[in-house]
Amino acid sequence: MGTRLEVLRVFKSLHRTRTAVFKDDHRALTAARLKINEEFRKNKNETAEDNIKKMIQMSTSVETVLRQSVLQVEHVGENELLLRPRESLLLENVPYCDQPRKKS
Structure with a gap:
């Protein structure tokens, strides 16, 4: 029974990630939902x-890639794109320095 619960946990987690990553993009949300459901349905009779x-x-790896690598970009004009990064993707901007900092 533990494996079944783990599969359901991963299934729900993938769908939560899908809604966060593709927020406000109904076409991508639908495509991702269909693909996730298709893959789980295809392997539902696996017993090994x-x-x-x-x-x-x-x-779990797919979820990690979606969370850490996928950005939303929207066409605003003919030559313009609007980048919508999620809060979790924004990192502190640390300037490059040739000389390493001395430890105190």
Whole structure:
């Protein structure tokens, strides 16, 4: 029963990530929902524990890539794009320095 709960947890987590990453983009939200559901439905009869663990790991990796690498960009004009980064993707801007800082 533990494996089933883990699969459901990953399934729900992927859908939460999908809604956060593709916020306000109905076409991408629908495509991602269909793809997630299709992949889980395709493998619903899998019984080999090792294969299930590998698929759970793959799902977790996909979620990580979506959260850390995907940016929303919207066409505003003919030659203009609007970048909508999520708060989690914004990092502190630290200027480059040739000389390493001395530890105190």
